[in-house]
Amino acid sequence: MTGLHMPQRNSTNGADARRTGKTAPPVSPHRPRLEYFNLAALSWTDYHGYLHQVERMAAQPWGLYVERIVDNPRFHYIESWLLPELSLRVTVYHLRPGHDRGQTYYLDIGDYTRIEPKKWRAEGHYLHVVARPGQMPELLGIDELLSAHAAGHFDTARTHRAIEHAATVVDGLAACGHDVDRWLATKGLALSWL
Numbered sequence: 001m002t003g004l005h006m007p008q009r010n011s012t013n014g015a016d017a018r019r020t021g022k023t024a025p026p027v028s029p030h031r032p033r034l035e036y037f038n039l040a041a042l043s044w045t046d047y048h049g050y051l052h053q054v055e056r057m058a059a060q061p062w063g064l065y066v067e068r069i070v071d072n073p074r075f076h077y078i079e080s081w082l083l084p085e086l087s088l089r090v091t092v093y094h095l096r097p098g099h100d101r102g103q104t105y106y107l108d109i110g111d112y113t114r115i116e117p118k119k120w121r122a123e124g125h126y127l128h129v130v131a132r133p134g135q136m137p138e139l140l141g142i143d144e145l146l147s148a149h150a151a152g153h154f155d156t157a158r159t160h161r162a163i164e165h166a167a168t169v170v171d172g173l174a175a176c177g178h179d180v181d182r183w184l185a186t187k188g189l190a191l192s193w194l
Contacts, residue, residue, distance in 0.1 A: 030151035037120040082112035125162040
């Protein structure tokens with residue numbers, strides 16, 4: 001699972017991306033979810049194969065930053081950092097008034113890779129950590145990862161690596177007072193957010 005799975009909208013006109021006429025193949029609920037980011041076109045292809053425009057992308061030596069507007073009743077803007085060295089995508093959802101619960105970070109475990117000078121690939125490994133400052137983080141997606149393993153999409157070694165990596169993230173956050181930015185700083189990263 002990657003972040004909050006809400007209906008995705010085309011950011012330029014609010015129209016549902018499924019109205020583009022493109023037919024995407026069905027996605028097995030257990031198959032790894034692949035997404036693609038194109039800096040030249042300012043576009044993101046979601047794991048269903050639908051293409052979306054984004055407001056901004058910026059590649060840095062340590063990762064890729066993505067901003068996008070969404071048409072959702074709970075939140076209106078999403079920021080993400082893809083961090084290959086940490087096998088993480090760190091996401092912040094900007095909630096609409098009345099839904100504000102304080103800053104919440106979603107840390108998705110997976111493989112995040114630059115595959116061409118202007119193209120990135122994201123493969124989610126189902127696990128994500130929900131982190132709020134000063135609160136115990138929540139680890140979600142274990143059932144999905146184990147189902148992917150049972151279906152043969154993740155071998156035992158890869159499944160163990162994903163779980164161990166998620167546990168390392170949770171332990172690292174605990175050692176830093178459950179503060180995501182403080183934990184990332186111990187890794188030499190100072191991420192910027194809106």
